[in-house]
């Protein structure tokens with residue numbers, strides 16, 4: 001009990017930085033926005049759902065929801081509007097254009113936290129309090145998570161899942177080549193293991209993909225070197241992106257890249273994890289959507305692959321959550337609410353998260369229904385300190401994420417550490433103004 005209370009406090013505190021409500025449109029009365037008197041079987045009509053779960057294991061996750069949606073709401077026609085590209089790199093640009101052009105989907109995927117606040121501030125989504133209340137409200141969703149979806153008392157999306165970003169996935173057969181048997185305690189120990197792997201003939205100790213995967217790797221190194229509190233301070237007024245801690249993280253990050261494959265910006269995450277699966281590389285830092293990729297390739301937990309928190313981040317859960325919205329001007333708002341009710345239900349969350357590698361946002365889905373990885377993530381989510389992800393919209397707005405991504409992409413080419421620090425400082429100053 002005591003531990004849980006502490007966690008709740010830590011989680012709320014960690015994420016309070018993204019709960020800022022300044023500049024948001026005046027809250028619409030929740031009661032006025034989310035009447036849910038849909039007929040059994042669904043409101044009818046097409047329900048266009050926009051995600052970036054277009055391929056591979058992510059598509060399988062979406063299909064689990066689609067199947068259940070068709071079963072529960074046979075009156076509706078599910079229209080899959082997915083746009084391919086990990087972390088929504090392509091999807092978000094298309095979505096932004098559709099929203100600006102008054103052509104919203106009936107529901108779209110948005111990350112809990114700062115990213116969702118972007119859509120709220122732009123007045124592009126409407127409140128769904130009644131849907132959340134009907135699903136059980138804070139008795140089934142962590143209040144701290146609901147806080148990330150709330151502005152001035154209005155809740156703007158329904159969370160479908162929680163992912164962890166600071167996970168190293170590894171292939172034990174490859175580690176054997178360098179007789180590595182223990183998890184490294186910190187980034188320096190991890191770099192030493194990579195040197196051993198290189199010496200043992202493993203040409204790619206670490207894999208990376210395009211820019212967003214590099215941003216994600218970098219954020220985990222920031223957490224390792226600054227600690228969770230120092231990391232969280234980076235997103236608050238008075239943040240010091242030019243500190244010795246950030247410089248140390250940049251230096252560590254540069255060394256890690258020295259052990260990685262050459263990536264181009266279009267390289268998506270499945271390629272990076274597949275190199276580990278195929279025994280071509282030792283490590284990949286990836287969100288736990290990776291576990292679905294291992295499952296898709298029939299790989300066994302503890303036999304074919306292993307995982308541990310990024311060294312130096314043990315006890316920290318680098319957090320992100322997908323959630324679904326009701327866009328302003330959606331053509332089928334009633335059908336959209338059917339979708340929201342489905343993804344927010346215990347049954348929907350079980351079906352989806354089993355396929356996706358994430359854990360349910362709801363707290364009433366039994367852990368025993370899940371395989372060992374997700375059980376361990378559920379435990380970690382309860383007991384760890386929570387850090388919001390940069391790359392996946394929890395910590396920073398889309399504009400800030402884009403500035404950090406530009407800096408990281410530039411660094412990939414230049415390897416100029418001082419310039420990266422200067423660019424991060426400039427991005428912080430600009431976006432905290």
Ligand code: BGC
Pocket residue numbers: 052058085086087088163269287289320321322391392
């Ligand atoms: C999403 C995940 C997705 C991952 C890779 C993240 O931003 O939250 O659901 O699996 O990107 O595409």
